[in-house]
Amino acid sequence: MIKRFLPLLLCLTLIVSVGGVCATWQFASDKAVTESTDIPFAEVRFRYPEMVYITKIDYLSGDGTYTNATYYDNVLTSTVTVPKGTELTFRITVFNNTSVEQGFDAVVSTAAGYDNSSITYTLTNLKRPYTIDGVMADDVTRIPAQQKHQYEITFKFAENATDFSDATLNSVLNFVFKPFADIDPEHFTSPVDGALEAFKKILNTPEDSARLDGIMDQSSSTGAYVGNVVGSSSNDTTVLDELFDGNLHLMLTDPDTGELVKTNLTCMIKEEDLDNDGKAEMTIYMTPDDLSDAGIWSTIKNVYIGVFTQVTDTDGTTKWEQLGELYHGTSQCNDYDSNIFNGFDQSINTDRWRSSQAYHGVKSGSTIESIITGYKNSLK
Numbered sequence: 001m002i003k004r005f006l007p008l009l010l011c012l013t014l015i016v017s018v019g020g021v022c023a024t025w026q027f028a029s030d031k032a033v034t035e036s037t038d039i040p041f042a043e044v045r046f047r048y049p050e051m052v053y054i055t056k057i058d059y060l061s062g063d064g065t066y067t068n069a070t071y072y073d074n075v076l077t078s079t080v081t082v083p084k085g086t087e088l089t090f091r092i093t094v095f096n097n098t099s100v101e102q103g104f105d106a107v108v109s110t111a112a113g114y115d116n117s118s119i120t121y122t123l124t125n126l127k128r129p130y131t132i133d134g135v136m137a138d139d140v141t142r143i144p145a146q147q148k149h150q151y152e153i154t155f156k157f158a159e160n161a162t163d164f165s166d167a168t169l170n171s172v173l174n175f176v177f178k179p180f181a182d183i184d185p186e187h188f189t190s191p192v193d194g195a196l197e198a199f200k201k202i203l204n205t206p207e208d209s210a211r212l213d214g215i216m217d218q219s220s221s222t223g224a225y226v227g228n229v230v231g232s233s234s235n236d237t238t239v240l241d242e243l244f245d246g247n248l249h250l251m252l253t254d255p256d257t258g259e260l261v262k263t264n265l266t267c268m269i270k271e272e273d274l275d276n277d278g279k280a281e282m283t284i285y286m287t288p289d290d291l292s293d294a295g296i297w298s299t300i301k302n303v304y305i306g307v308f309t310q311v312t313d314t315d316g317t318t319k320w321e322q323l324g325e326l327y328h329g330t331s332q333c334n335d336y337d338s339n340i341f342n343g344f345d346q347s348i349n350t351d352r353w354r355s356s357q358a359y360h361g362v363k364s365g366s367t368i369e370s371i372i373t374g375y376k377n378s379l380k
Contacts, residue, residue, distance in 0.1 A: 049073070052102050052143060052177035056093040060152060064088030074175045080155045082119060084164040087156035094151075094175070096143040103129055103180035104141040113172030120158040126151035126175075129185035135317070142180055195265060196306045196322060198247035199284050203308055203320035208243055215239050216271065227268035230291055230346040231336030240267070250304060250326075252288060263288045265304075268348045274307065274372040281323065282308045283368065285331070285353065291346035294333040303331040303353055305368055324375040327368065329355040 054071040064082035069090060071077070080088050096102045104126050129140045143149040155169060202208040215236050216224040228237045228248075240248070252263040265286040273280045286304045294300065305327040308320045332352035355366045360374040 050098050052094050052096050052098070052175075054092055054175075055095045055148070058091045058093075060089040060091045062086065062088035062154070064155065068170075074177065076153070076173045076175070077171070078173075079168065079170050080119075081168045082156050083167045084157055087154050089152050089154040091150055091152050092175075093148055094143070094177070095148050096145055096177075098179075099145050101145060101180045102143045102177045103183045105176045105178045105183050108174040108176055109172060114169070115171070116166055116169040118157055118161040118163055118166065119155060119169040121156075121171075121173075122154050124152040124154070125149075129180065129183050131185050131187050135319075136185065140185075143177070195244065195248050195250055195267070195284065195286055196326065198244045199269075199282075199306060200308060200320060200322065202243050203282055211239055212243060212269070216269070224271040225268060225350075227266070227336070227347060229266050229268060229336055229348065248286075250286065250288070266291055266348075268350055270350055274369045275376055279310065281372070282320065283350075284308075285348050285350050287331075287348060291333060291348075294346045296333065296335070298333045300331045300333055300348060302328065303348060304328055305353065307368065307372055323372060324360065327355060327359060327371060328357070329353050329368075 051074065053073045054076065057069050057071055057076065059066070059069075062082070063086035064080055066078060066080045066088060068077065068079040071092075074094065076090075076092065078090070082088050105128060107123075125141070127137075127140045130137050141149065141151070153173075157164060157167075202212055212226070213224075216226045226232070226236055226240070228240045248267060249262050249264050251260045253259070254261045265288055267287075268285040270283045270285070271280050272283060274283070284306050286306075287300055287302055289300055289302050291300070307323040307327075309323045310318055311321050312318050330353070332349040333346050334349035334352075336347035353368055355362070355364050355368075355371060357364045359366070359371045360378050362371050362374040
């Protein structure tokens with residue numbers, strides 16, 4: 001009886017087995033297609049934490065060697081050997097798996113995770129936020145959401161290393177990334193050398209600009225002005241000295257030796273619309289000549305002018321920049337407050353300044369107004 005139905009049972013078993021295999025293959029096939037084509041790349045990232053993490057490390061260059069270079073999240077673990085005179089560079093790729101722009105904050109390691117202090121590393125294309133004169137630097141690291149970023153790390157002996165016997169470093173480096181807006185940037189002040197750089201810094205520093213504006217006198221004929229010339233108030237002179245911080249000087253040619261020397265200056269600063277475009281420029285008139293013995297309406301042989309105007313960057317930021325170049329000319333000595341009945345105070349008559357040479361197609365003997373107008377026309 002069993003032998004009679006055995007062929008039928010074998011056929012049923014075969015059909016069920018084949019059907020199961022087909023069903024299993026069909027299920028696996030559907031899952032593979034769904035994961036590889038239906039889910040966008042960014043959505044697959046749900047398997048990873050919301051952070052900036054390393055996705056790849058490549059050997060880039062150098063004569064050094066390595067026996068280990070592994071990563072997990074944002075931690076690099078490596079063993080490198082860099083004998084004296086050699087170096088080793090890795091390129092690291094990270095991915096910002098968050099919804100906000102991220103910045104680089106620090107590299108964290110411990111003594112146990114960095115076993116050779118004679119070997120150091122430098123980072124390229126990875127910089128913490130910092131400002132220069134209040135403006136965020138252009139080369140800081142900013143990683144947009146859901147974007148990759150590459151940087152390099154180079155290992156070599158430190159410049160001050162004295163013991164080169166051990167050329168191997170075992171290190172564990174944790175690269176810390178944070179939302180860019182949450183990182184407190186370092187603040188730097190650009191070095192200032194000379195009156196023009198100092199004046200530009202004053203104009204672009206809100207508190208300094210406000211102090212300058214606070215001491216400028218108003219005149220119905222000449223507009224706002226201030227100076228440290230003979231006749232200036234002691235307060236005006238003190239404030240200008242503090243604002244320029246020892247930088248009220250120019251590198252000028254010594255008439256006796258022909259060499260450039262640092263030369264101290266007397267100055268007048270005016271707020272004036274030089275080209276009648278409705279926007280006032282800030283102009284600094286400077287002379288190295290001694291005005292204390294100058295007579296009324298006498299000629300001041302050397303008066304240098306720097307003109308600054310406000311410009312707007314593509315991001316909407318407004319700042320002061322020098323307009324044109326440093327201009328040389330002559331002027332006339334007059335009274336500081338235009339009231340000689342109170343005693344003659346030697347000052348620079350800014351309205352009488354005339355150029356000593358041609359500038360921007362404008363002949364010598366020209367006013368600063370015509371020079372600036374010519375300069376702006378040359379830019380069109």
